[in-house]
Structures are given as C-alpha cells and as structure tokens.
Amino acid sequence: xxxxxxxxxxxxxxALAAPAxxxxxxxxxxxxxxxxxxxxxYHNLSPNNAMAEHYFGTLVRxxxxxxxxxxxxxxxxxxxxxxxxxxxxxxxxxxxxxxxNADDVMFTMKRAPEVPNSPSSFALYVKGKxxxxxxxxxxxxxxxxxxPLMAADLSNIYIISSEVGEGVTTADFNSGKAAIGTGPFKxxxxxxxxxxxxxxxxxxxxxxxxxxxVIFKPITSSPARVAALLAGDVDFIDNVPPVDIPQLKxxxxxxxxxxxxxxxxxxxLDQFREDSPFVKAKGGGKIKNPLLDVRVRKAxxxxxxxxxxxxxxxxxxxxxxxxxxxxxxxxxSPNLKPPAYDxxxxxxxxxxxxxxxxxxxxxxxxxxxxxxxxxxxEAVAQMxxxxxxxxxxxxxxxxxYFSRASxxxxxxxxxxxFILVGWGSGTGEASSPLKSLLHTYDKEGxxxxxxxxxxxxxxxxxxxxxxxATVDDAKREKLLQQATERAIGELQxxxxxxxxxNTWAGRKGLxxxxxxxxxxxxxxVFKE
Amino acid sequence: xxxxxxxxxxxxxxxxxxxxxxVFTGVNIVGDPxxxxxxxxxxxxxxxxxxxxxxxxxxxxxxxGYFLANAAQGDLGKSFKFGEPAxxxxxxxxxxxxxxxxxxxxxxxxxGIPLGVYAGLRPESPVSKTIMAxxxxxxxxxxxxxxxxxxxIVAVMLGWLPSTGRGDTVPxxxxxxxxxxxxxxxxxxxxxxxxxLFKLSLVIRLSRAGTREAIHQDxxxxxxxxxxxxxxxxxxxxxxxxLIPVVTVLGLEFGGLIAFSVVTETVxxxxxxxKLIIDSIRELxxxxxxxxxxxxxxxxxxxxxxxxxxxxxxxxxxxxxxVKS
Numbered sequence: 021x022x023x024x025x026x027x028x029x030x031x032x033x034x035a036l037a038a039p040a041x042x043x044x045x046x047x048x049x050x051x052x053x054x055x056x057x058x059x060x061x062y063h064n065l066s067p068n069n070a071m072a073e074h075y076f077g078t079l080v081r082x083x084x085x086x087x088x089x090x091x092x093x094x095x096x097x098x099x100x101x102x103x104x105x106x107x108x109x110x111x112x113x114x115x116x117x118x119x120x121n122a123d124d125v126m127f128t129m130k131r132a133p134e135v136p137n138s139p140s141s142f143a144l145y146v147k148g149k150x151x152x153x154x155x156x157x158x159x160x161x162x163x164x165x166x167x168p169l170m171a172a173d174l175s176n177i178y179i180i181s182s183e184v185g186e187g188v189t190t191a192d193f194n195s196g197k198a199a200i201g202t203g204p205f206k207x208x209x210x211x212x213x214x215x216x217x218x219x220x221x222x223x224x225x226x227x228x229x230x231x232x233x234v235i236f237k238p239i240t241s242s243p244a245r246v247a248a249l250l251a252g253d254v255d256f257i258d259n260v261p262p263v264d265i266p267q268l269k270x271x272x273x274x275x276x277x278x279x280x281x282x283x284x285x286x287x288x289l290d291q292f293r294e295d296s297p298f299v300k301a302k303g304g305g306k307i308k309n310p311l312l313d314v315r316v317r318k319a320x321x322x323x324x325x326x327x328x329x330x331x332x333x334x335x336x337x338x339x340x341x342x343x344x345x346x347x348x349x350x351x352x353s354p355n356l357k358p359p360a361y362d363x364x365x366x367x368x369x370x371x372x373x374x375x376x377x378x379x380x381x382x383x384x385x386x387x388x389x390x391x392x393x394x395x396x397x398e399a400v401a402q403m404x405x406x407x408x409x410x411x412x413x414x415x416x417x418x419x420x421y422f423s424r425a426s427x428x429x430x431x432x433x434x435x436x437x438f439i440l441v442g443w444g445s446g447t448g449e450a451s452s453p454l455k456s457l458l459h460t461y462d463k464e465g466x467x468x469x470x471x472x473x474x475x476x477x478x479x480x481x482x483x484x485x486x487x488x489a490t491v492d493d494a495k496r497e498k499l500l501q502q503a504t505e506r507a508i509g510e511l512q513x514x515x516x517x518x519x520x521x522n523t524w525a526g527r528k529g530l531x532x533x534x535x536x537x538x539x540x541x542x543x544x545v546f547k548e
Numbered sequence: 549x550x551x552x553x554x555x556x557x558x559x560x561x562x563x564x565x566x567x568x569x570x571v572f573t574g575v576n577i578v579g580d581p582x583x584x585x586x587x588x589x590x591x592x593x594x595x596x597x598x599x600x601x602x603x604x605x606x607x608x609x610x611x612x613g614y615f616l617a618n619a620a621q622g623d624l625g626k627s628f629k630f631g632e633p634a635x636x637x638x639x640x641x642x643x644x645x646x647x648x649x650x651x652x653x654x655x656x657x658x659x660g661i662p663l664g665v666y667a668g669l670r671p672e673s674p675v676s677k678t679i680m681a682x683x684x685x686x687x688x689x690x691x692x693x694x695x696x697x698x699x700x701i702v703a704v705m706l707g708w709l710p711s712t713g714r715g716d717t718v719p720x721x722x723x724x725x726x727x728x729x730x731x732x733x734x735x736x737x738x739x740x741x742x743x744x745l746f747k748l749s750l751v752i753r754l755s756r757a758g759t760r761e762a763i764h765q766d767x768x769x770x771x772x773x774x775x776x777x778x779x780x781x782x783x784x785x786x787x788x789x790x791l792i793p794v795v796t797v798l799g800l801e802f803g804g805l806i807a808f809s810v811v812t813e814t815v816x817x818x819x820x821x822x823k824l825i826i827d828s829i830r831e832l833x834x835x836x837x838x839x840x841x842x843x844x845x846x847x848x849x850x851x852x853x854x855x856x857x858x859x860x861x862x863x864x865x866x867x868x869x870x871v872k873s
Contacts, residue, residue, distance in 0.1 A: 139585035139598060197595070240827065243813050246714070253710045388830075419578065
C-alpha cells in the first residue's frame with residue numbers, strides 16, 4: 021500500500037491549493053431551471069425564453085416591468101384597425117456579421133410556428149397574422165380582427181438570421197451552428213445539465229453588458245444553490261428560498277436583490293357543479309355546492325388573513341393581493357384593494373347564505389410549484405376552519421396535481437372543488453389572467469384554458485372580448501379594469517391571496533434589476 | 549458454462565420484457581406531461597394538438613405496442629422535453645455518472661477493506677471501535693444531509709474544494725473525462741466521498757465480519773503453525789477468503805451506484821444520469837424515464853451475470869452449472 025502515499029499526497033496538495041482568482045469580467049450564475057433547447061422557437065417556456073433573450077433579439081422588448089420598449093423594431097403603430105406597421109432598426113448586425121433586415125423577420129415568422137416536436141409552440145403568437153415586407157426596413161402585420169396585443173405578441177418571437185437557411189433544425193441551434201442572433205451576448209457552448217456559456221457581443225446595437233463572459237450553471241437543489249454562492253463557486257443565483265433570506269441578509273459577503281413578480285397566487289372555487297365532489301355538509305352528508313353562492317365565496321375571501329400569510333408563511337417576502345396583478349401593471353383596477361381580514365363578517369355572510377354552521381371542504385394544492393405552496397394551503401385551511409368551514413388540505417407534486425386539477429374528473433372536467441394555483445401574466449397586462457382564468461371555458465374560442473373553477477359570467481366575457489378587440493390603449497385599460505372589478509370585486513370568481521416577490525442573491529456588490537417576469541438575465545447584473 | 553450463459557440470457561430477455569410492461573404502464577398512468585411542458589398561456593386547442601403530436605391521445609396498449617416495435621430496433625423514443633432520442637440524452641450523461649460511481653467504488657474498496665480487516669484482526673482496540681462506530685454513522689446518516697454538510701464545511705467554511713458541478717474535462721477515446729484534469733479532480737472529490745460513504749461502511753462491516761470468521765478457520769491456524777509471516781497470512785489466506793461476499797455485494801451495489809446516485813448528483817449538481825432521471829420524473833418526460841429504467845434493468849442483468857462468473861473464478865467450489873437463479 022506504500023506506493024499510494026505519494027499519489028494521495030500529490031492529489032491532496034493539488035486539490036487543496038487555492039482556486040484560481042475569479043476573473044473580474046466573468047460572471048457565473050447558478051440557475052434553478054435549465055432551458056430545454058437553444059432553438060428560440062422550440063419550446064415556449066420561461067427558462068428557454070430567458071436564455072434566448074441573451075443571444076437573440078425581438079422586434080419589441082419587455083423591460084424589467086414588462087413594459088414594451090423598442091427592440092429590433094424602432095417603432096410601431098397601427099395604420100388602420102387591423103394593420104400594424106413596424107419600422108425596423110437599421111445598422112444592426114447578426115453575430116456572423118450579416119445585416120439584419122425585413123427578410124430575417126419574414127423568415128423567422130414563417131419558421132417560429134412550425135418547429136417539429138415542439139412541446140409548446142410559438143404559433144400562439146404568430147397565428148392569424150399576415151406578415152408583409154413593404155421594404156427592407158418596414159413590415160406590415162395584418163389580422164382579421166383588431167388585435168391590440170400585436171406588440172406584446174411579437175415581444176415573444178426571437179428573430180433568427182435568414183442566412184441559416186430553410187430546414188434548420190433544433191439540433192443545429194443546440195450545437196451552436198445556427199445560434200446566430202443579434203443579442204447582447206454571443207452563444208458559445210451548451211453542455212446540458214452542466215453549463216451554458218455566452219460571451220459579450222462587442223458589436224451590439226444597444227447598451228453593452230458589463231460582463232465579457234457569462235457561465236450559467238443549472239443547480240436545481242435550492243440549498244445547494246445557496247451553498248454554491250456562499251462557497252464562491254458561482255457569483256449570482258436566482259430563486260433564493262425564503263427560509264434562507266434572513267440568514268443571507270445578515271451575511272456581509274452577499275447582496276440580495278428583490279422584486280415583485282407578475283405572479284398572483286389565488287384560490288379557484290368550483291362554480292359549475294351542484295354536487296361538488298369535495299364539499300360536504302358538517303358531519304359528511306351531501307349538500308348543494310355552497311360555492312355557487314357569491315356570499316359564500318366572499319365570506320371565504322375575507323376570512324383569509326392575507327397579512328398573516330405574508331408575514332408568517334412568506335417571511336415577509338410577498339404582497340397581499342386583491343386582484344390579478346400588482347399595482348403598476350396595465351389593466352389593474354385602482355378600486356380593488358386586498359380585502360380586510362374580517363372573520364366576524366365572514367361568519368355573518370355564511371349565515372346569510374344559509375350556512376350558519378359552515379360546511380366541510382378539501383383544499384387541493386401543489387407542493388413543489390410555487391414558493392411555500394403547501395404551507396400557504398395549510399394556513400388558508402386553518403383560517404377557514406376558524407369561521408366554521410372545516411377545511412382539510414391535500415397537496416401533491418405538480419406533475420400529478422395539474423392534470424387532476426384541469427381534467428381529472430368525470431368527462432375530463434376539473435376534479436377538485438377548491439384549489440390553490442398561481443398565474444403569471446406573460447403579456448404583463450390583465451388581459452392574460454382574465455382571458456385564461458375568468459372568461460367562460462370555451463375550447464373553440466381559446467378562452468378559459470385555466471378556468472378550473474369554470475367561473476362564468478356573460479358580462480365579464482363581453483368586457484374581456486371587447487378589450488381584446490380594442491386597439492386604443494386608454495379604452496382597453498378601462499375595459500380590463502371593469503372586467504376585473506366585475507369578476508373579482510363583485511362576483512369573487514377567484515380569491516387572490518398574494519403576489520410573489522422573487523429574490524436573487526449575488527456576492528457582495530452584485531445587484532440585479534429584478535424583473536416582474538421572474539427571468540434571470542446577465543444584462544441585469546451590475547457591479548456597484 | 550456456455551449453456552449456463554445462454555440460459556441466463558434467455559431468462560434475462562423475459563425479465564426485460566416484463567419490466568418494460570411494468571415500467572411503461574406505471575409511468576404512463578401518472579399525471580399529464582403536457583401540463584408540464586406547455587406555456588400556461590396556450591389555448592385549449594393547442595394543448596390537444598400537442599397531445600396528438602406526442603401520441604398521448606392513443607390508448608395505452610397502442611402506445612406500448614409502438615414503443616416495443618421501436619425498441620426492438622434500438623429506438624427507445626424521443627424525449628418530450630428535449631425532442632432528442634432518450635437514449636442519446638442518457639448516453640451523453642453516462643460518462644459523468646460512471647466516473648463518479650467508479651471513483652466512489654474505488655474509495656470504498658481502497659479504504660473499506662483495509663479498515664475492515666484491521667477491525668477484524670484487533671476487535672478490541674480503540675481504533676477498531678472508532679472505525680466501527682464511524683461505519684454506523686456512514687450507514688445511518690442520510691446522503692442528502694451529509695452532502696450538504698460537506699459542502700457547508702469543506703466548500704463554504706474552509707473554501708478548500710468547489711461545491712458544485714463537474715470540472716474541466718478532456719476527451720479520452722471520444723469520452724469527456726474530468727478526473728484527468730486538476731480542476732476536474734477537485735470537483736470530483738466531495739461528490740465521490742459522499743457517494744462512497746454508505747458503500748465504505750458496508751465494505752468495512754463485511755470485511756470485518758469475514759475476517760473475524762476466517763481467522764478462526766483451520767487453514768489460517770495451519771498457515772500460522774507453518775510459521776508464515778502475519779502479513780502473508782492476512783493478505784493471502786484471510787483476504788482471499790473474505791473477498792467473495794465483498795465482491796457479490798459490491799457488484800450489486802455498483803449497479804445501484806450508477807443507477808441511483810440521484811441524491812448525490814442533485815446535491816452537487818453533477819451533470820450525470822441521476823440528475824437527468826430525477827428532472828425527467830419531475831417533469832413527466834416519460835420516454836426518458838422508461839428508457840432509463842430499461843437501461844438500468846439491462847445493467848443489473850449483466851452485472852448479476854458478471855458477478856456469477858467472477859464467483860467461479862474466486863471460489864473453485866462454485867460451478868456455474870450448479871447456479872440456478
């Protein structure tokens with residue numbers, strides 16, 4: 021065994037030597053989620069889109085508050101009710117040196133909706149739009165009906181170079197061959213599960229990022245991600261778990277950045293079945309679904325102590341919610357505040373509705389999807405039990421939960437009676453949650469895809485549909501506000517509890533411009 | 549021996565087929581992958597379309613038949629999430645996992661056998677008692693917790709070793725290996741120790757028990773009576789005889805090391821198969837889960853066969869014809 025000694029010795033000496041000094045211009049980021057491809061049109065999901073934002077460009081960009089700002093299009097305006105004109109930016113170069121112009125846009129719009137094997141297609145943003153090249157730097161987009169969300173839709177489509185050619189595959193992008201964009205960074209390499217490397221695009225048309233090279237490392241386990249930051253293996257991490265925030269705040273070597281998200285956590289209630297599977301009379305007998313009565317829904321809402329959920333369950337890192345999006349977003353109503361906690365009022369409402377002794381209900385929720393989701397469900401259950409609505413909680417992994425919540429019941433109906441869910445507005449305006457959560461479920465029309473309580477009100481439907489066909493921003497905002505006030509203020513179609521606040525952490529002096537869409541962008545990380 | 553191997557291979561084929569049915573059915577009755585993959589803003593019609601594209605609108609037995617037909621040609625399906633062949637994804641990550649598993653196994657053998665033999669030879673000494681107490685800890689502490697503690701102490705507080713990921717790699721025969729670079733080795737140490745702890749304890753206990761038994765055997769007494777040096781008695785006569793249980797257990801455990809190093813890989817963000825499988829389970833990427841489990845089944849079948857063959861080489865009393873498994 022003797023010959024081992026020098027070898028072990030050498031290994032230990034080498035291993036214990038101090039790590040090479042961190043390069044000042046290199047940033048290493050530990051990420052909670054990894055993209056599934058480099059192809060920007062393969063999978064329409066946040067980790068992919070956040071990563072594409074680094075090396076590709078969009079005609080219209082969303083800033084950190086999801087307001088629309090010019091990107092590869094310098095300006096856009098409606099020229100009639102159904103046509104938008106986009107003026108493209110001149111002098112923009114792709115990473116391979118070729119010039120950006122209208123041909124690239126036309127090529128992109130043709131490819132984006134028809135990528136083979138796409139598990140979530142970008143067709144959502146392109147279909148029903150007819151693109152015409154007017155000249156090299158002007159594009160017209162025509163729709164059948166007025167479409168106010170034109171710019172918001174196109175802010176999701178990453179422009180690729182027409183030089184990569186017809187028939188370019190997802191694999192071509194993943195290998196880097198076709199990953200040629202106009203973004204502030206150039207793609208270098210991707211080793212799935214290990215790292216994704218990009219470097220600064222010195223010819224970028226906009227503000228150049230601070231970092232010459234950025235390495236993204238997927239570290240899905242939260243404690244490991246925090247440890248990697250503390251150990252200095254990464255400079256910056258996203259999705260800091262709330263339980264670690266107090267400790268990190270005290271740590272002088274760490275800088276935290278926080279920002280409100282576009283994600284509201286809410287409770288959806290069964291409003292379509294007389295006989296709801298998880299609602300029982302006290303003692304377990306059958307009753308007519310009390311959730312059909314708006315007074316009961318309101319009682320449940322004011323029985324929830326939102327401040328306590330924020331302070332106790334969320335460690336102060338959340339904001340009480342009274343509607344679909346926090347203040348400052350397009351379509352938010354100034355009249356809807358988070359309802360005050362009023363257990364006595366709730367009991368009175370229940371009695372008025374004919375349930376003086378309450379009833380029994382099961383609240384279902386995921387336990388690995390939203391920040392502290394299972395704990396929130398438990399807190400809500402305790403609060404409701406206090407006003408006489410005996411609530412039991414059942415949580416499960418998201419992989420099982422969402423399919424049951426959407427279509428686990430008879431005839432592919434939602435299975436549960438009372439659920440905890442979250443919704444982030446991809447467009448940054450209230451039309452997104454209104455359309456998906458509160459419009460009557462309508463498979464053909466594309467409405468109510470996530471309306472798992474099957475809330476339905478003709479007036480709300482009309483307001484939403486009108487808003488989605490009104491190009492005038494001021495008028496549309498008014499309609500969205502009215503729709504929200506009716507659907508939540510009057511009818512309590514859903515019960516919002518809080519808006520998530522996201523936390524990023526970096527080594528000392530690294531701050532982040534927190535984004536409401538929860539994306540982690542190297543462009544937003546700054547040295548102080 | 550040839551007859552034995554042929555019979556075993558036929559049995560294995562049946563095992564693989566039965567497993568494929570169990571795995572495929574089991575994985576396919578849980579949840580709905582489209583919910584995991586799709587952008588929440590998508591409209592109901594698109595959700596239907598994607599289900600159709602992925603073949604999820606078909607009845608289960610039809611999907612299974614399709615899977616079998618393709619599997620017979622070596623195609624285990626395409627990942628829902630990555631759109632690439634599941635087999636390719638798994639093979640891509642196999643070198644990282646194998647590297648980790650081999651490193652852990654070597655640690656377990658190199659440290660486990662000497663420590664175990666020592667503890668077996670001098671059961672009453674305080675050192676032996678410390679070793680045995682340590683092995684109980686190695687058994688009972690959860691890997692996840694030990695991993696996090698190692699990161700906290702060695703990486704965060706002392707700053708000696710990196711806490712996460714795989715280091716620089718160099719290609720060797722077309723396979724990216726990290727233990728040949730300094731950076732790679734630094735990254736390998738903590739996860740390898742973490743993964744090895746349990747096996748190390750196992751080897752220690754097996755070697756100790758074996759040694760305790762062997763030193764009272766006649767052949768050891770005879771060897772001593774012949775006046776052989778203690779070193780030769782231990783290294784040749786004792787060691788050779790305690791290796792049989794150790795090899796059996798390690799062989800099986802090696803399969804476990806490769807297939808289920810999930811926890812260690814997750815804690816250390818090691819880009820291996822374990823991390824791939826846990827992510828795939830979480831996101832219901834069924835083809836990857838099925839392909840992975842099929843590979844694992846195959847691997848265990850092969851390892852069992854190899855262990856049986858090594859047996860016959862180590863212990864002349866074992867004749868392969870006699871083994872009926």
